[in-house]
Amino acid sequence: MFTKKIKRQALILCLALTCCAMLLQGCSGKSPKTTQDYLSDMKEFSTPDKTVSIYFDQNWQTEDLEMECWLGAGNKKGDKAAALLQFPKTGSNMMANSMEMAAEMVEASYHVSDKQDVDAPDLPGMENVTAYTCKMSADGVTGGAYLIYGETAYAYYALTYIANKLTDGDIASFNASCSKFQENAPEVEDNFSTEMTDTIRWFNATYAILTDINGRDYNLFGGMPANDDSKALMQGSLPESWGVDDRASADENMEWLLSEGHRTSFAEEMKSLEDIGVTADTSTEDLIALLKDEYGFDEDEAGSYARAFAVYTEHGADAIAGWDYCRAMYLLPAYYHAGYYTEQEALDKSLEVAQIMQPMYESWDDLMDSYLWGYDYWAGEESTERRGIYEKLKGQSDNPFRIDYKMNLEKTW
Numbered sequence: 001m002f003t004k005k006i007k008r009q010a011l012i013l014c015l016a017l018t019c020c021a022m023l024l025q026g027c028s029g030k031s032p033k034t035t036q037d038y039l040s041d042m043k044e045f046s047t048p049d050k051t052v053s054i055y056f057d058q059n060w061q062t063e064d065l066e067m068e069c070w071l072g073a074g075n076k077k078g079d080k081a082a083a084l085l086q087f088p089k090t091g092s093n094m095m096a097n098s099m100e101m102a103a104e105m106v107e108a109s110y111h112v113s114d115k116q117d118v119d120a121p122d123l124p125g126m127e128n129v130t131a132y133t134c135k136m137s138a139d140g141v142t143g144g145a146y147l148i149y150g151e152t153a154y155a156y157y158a159l160t161y162i163a164n165k166l167t168d169g170d171i172a173s174f175n176a177s178c179s180k181f182q183e184n185a186p187e188v189e190d191n192f193s194t195e196m197t198d199t200i201r202w203f204n205a206t207y208a209i210l211t212d213i214n215g216r217d218y219n220l221f222g223g224m225p226a227n228d229d230s231k232a233l234m235q236g237s238l239p240e241s242w243g244v245d246d247r248a249s250a251d252e253n254m255e256w257l258l259s260e261g262h263r264t265s266f267a268e269e270m271k272s273l274e275d276i277g278v279t280a281d282t283s284t285e286d287l288i289a290l291l292k293d294e295y296g297f298d299e300d301e302a303g304s305y306a307r308a309f310a311v312y313t314e315h316g317a318d319a320i321a322g323w324d325y326c327r328a329m330y331l332l333p334a335y336y337h338a339g340y341y342t343e344q345e346a347l348d349k350s351l352e353v354a355q356i357m358q359p360m361y362e363s364w365d366d367l368m369d370s371y372l373w374g375y376d377y378w379a380g381e382e383s384t385e386r387r388g389i390y391e392k393l394k395g396q397s398d399n400p401f402r403i404d405y406k407m408n409l410e411k412t413w
Helices: 002-020 035-039 099-109 168-180 200-204 208-213 227-242 247-259 261-275 284-295 301-315 321-336 344-360 364-379 382-394
Strands: 044-047 052-057 061-063 070-075 083-086 113-119 128-138 141-151 153-165
Touching: 035 168, 044 070, 052 070, 052 153, 052 168, 083 099, 099 141, 099 153, 128 168, 141 168, 153 168, 200 208, 200 321, 200 344, 208 321, 208 382, 227 321, 247 261, 247 321, 247 344, 261 301, 261 321, 261 364, 284 301, 301 364, 321 344, 321 364, 364 382
Parallel strands: none
Antiparallel strands: 044 052, 061 070, 070 083, 083 153, 113 128, 128 141, 141 153
16 A cells, blocks of 8 residues: 555656756856855745745745645746755655655655765754765756755655756755755644553554554554544555455454454465475475476465465464454554544454454564564565564664563553
């Protein structure tokens, strides 16, 4: 779901940035200006949604970048241009789940090359600011550019100034512009009324990997505030990803996960391998060869089944049950956000599922192993990326897995 959205937005980004491909034909030999000198010839420009503003030359004209949270501007001659791209961390305009992802989108769409680190300017209210000189290309034309990344609590940002031959004066001018950066983040409505307790944090931890993949906040039930934006997002994504579009289909899907899930087909398929003579002593190489030669599996499929059988022989028929239960825990708040379950229903059912799955494992590591083995089986690929996310989350200051796995799960709402 999230990957498809990113691809769509990346295409928009490519087209939008192409609109800003303008060349600076030269610069004068004037003495260096101060920040105030530059600002005296500038005025404030805002994104269409008014969530962020910055100063540009007062004679510049804005360009339509097709996004309410993006701002592009250039002079009348078309030989100078700049852009401010905002990537909100939540809501309907969310496009990236990290600064790295936002940067990858910008650099892939605009063919950034020859990046060189330079001293980053100060932007009011922005953290983790980095800056680079580089080359950017659009419509077959390559120019010099000054590129800045940073983030606030509300959004990730990319700001760029494009020129034919980038000069120190260009950089100084854009730094002056950036000194007037001002974010006016909208107040986010959250209709979730229950206090965040350790029991709910335990719920959140069960699907924290997926929350992180989707660029959401594992400190919130379901990873995001409960409001009209999250309702629209879930009502749009659940049909595509889960075949859920109302209360009845939500209940049906939940019942399948809890009573059957992928663990059932996993156990059946692994038993089928045993029935044709595969044992714990069968080497991975021999099993892969058997599946390819006798059953027409390709290399990836055979490798996936070989890994699954190794998990099965060591951990049994329920080895991937954590995959089903963690996904059920993810879906319950999603149903709430979509408006199919009430807050109380989602919390009550989450507690019920949590109390079933908790005794099945000894620790978060054990549960996440089961979840990741299930992902490997379902996706037909190794879960290296998701395991890396799990390890990353454990190292963060607000590590969602800091909650005692064996805590007493109780109703606190």
